[in-house]
Amino acid sequence: MSTTLLHSWAATYRKKRWVVWIVVAVVMLFALKTPMETHLTQVHKELRYGNTRHILKMRDHLSQEMFLAILGGFRGVSADIFWILSHVDWERQLFFRMDKRMDLTLMLQPLSMHYWTQAAWHRAWNMSYAARVDPHEPKETVRLRNEMRWIQAGRETLERGLEVLPESWEMWRDYAWLLKQKQQSYLEAAEANRRASELPGAPIFLRRQVADCLYAAGKHDEAYELMRRLWQEGEVHHVPTFRKRIPELEAELKIPPEKRIFPR
């Protein structure tokens, strides 16, 4: 009986053996799926791709269609649409709506350095200025407070951006520029310029900016040391500002004539 059954199975197998091979091949291919996906997840993590948690946080701010579009692979296009709409809001001076849309863009594409720097510039320069000259606000103190708030918002935008893209010298440069120009926080600006200047691809003038910020912060001895070092590095740093400031500092800090770059 059992022999007959075995023969029957064997006969079925001979007829349908291709089915067995296909099943084996399918199982093998699906068995490969998980390790391949795990490897790709690792690669994407290393490259800092994707931002699932940010996208999920945005659910309340988006329509169903937009949310599906984002999840369906059209994140870049969605971010561009929000950015264009925020630009329209800027032209219409609808700053709070613009602020919201810029945030959505930044959440969708946090790897875009350009969006971070542009959003910070809009907040710290354009929106803050609009708040300062707001014709609908009669109290000057309120206008100034609002201006400060927008500047702070611009600063925080760049700080958030720097958490995501700490290797971007452009963002450190813009951060330093904001600290110097808008908050007069010269020491912090010097530090930001130093960070920017140490990154690959950074322009050489950022090193001079460090000295400039130290000087503005009242750290004249440190500023002089740096200016002196840069001057001695070569022609590239022999700029008019240094030509004027180094002798001033040498006089102020009473540097002995033999150690001066510009002896009297």
Next chain:
Amino acid sequence: MKNPNPLAPAADPLLMFSLGRVWAIAANTMTELIRQKVFYVFLIFGIVVISSATFFSQFTPEDQFKFIKDFCLGAISIIAMIFSIVGTALLIPAELERRTIYTVLARPVFRVEFLLGKFLGQVMILLVTVGVMSVVFAGVILAKEQVMVAEARAVFAATPAEMRVPGDSAESQVERIHRNAWDSNLVKAVVLICVKYTLVTAVTVFVSSFSGSVVFITVISFSMYLIGHLQSIAQEAWAAQMDVFRKGFLVVVGLLIPDLQKFNVVDEIVLGKALTWGQTLFTSGYGVSMTLAYLLLAWLIFEFREI
């Protein structure tokens, strides 16, 4: 009309399997699709979307080129998605409805050859469409670049020397425009779009292998497309809060449905954070292996299907 012996007319299908017959069916499928007016409507729509991406001239050069790249690759993806889901969903049900499938299968043609021919025909049309749109995309970038270079030179020449930024030159501006315009990594983005939608085509062929309803095939394939994008997000975001039953369900879904988020790297490539060629090939390998798995499953089901 069930085939009593799926191996007929040969004892071993691998011995008699003919690539010539597969090619004949594929070429026929492609011709049939090209003759459909809807093909041209979608193609023209895609080209119009790509061309309209140049309208945002009030933004910075970086913004403008980013918009062009995002919109163009988005348009290519949308058209490819429509072709790979809706186009494929029409293939086998249309043959069944017109009863042309009987005349084909009555000849010495294996069902796997028929299925593969249909798949390859659809994939060829997908590749041609993506190819045409990519050429238009490159043309749009080239045209925009020429316009911006001419503008930059004109503005620079009109700016008095004392108002120019120290160290700036017309050539440095042209170089900046050129750097923003062209990125060889975009080829990787187009390759991954092709692989992704070839996989989606295979998934739709798989659904077509057991259903004759176009609506059903379209809805199920589109749902699988969405699940494919959502599953890794679900695993990352919600898996920790789920009970065992739901977690198990998620694992099963993860095992059966390809993770399409793995191909979603176009945005990062546009931002200059590209995969290496090795990583691109690995991702493509993942796509090809999943395509093969779904085609084999489709063959298995279609072979025993009552037609």
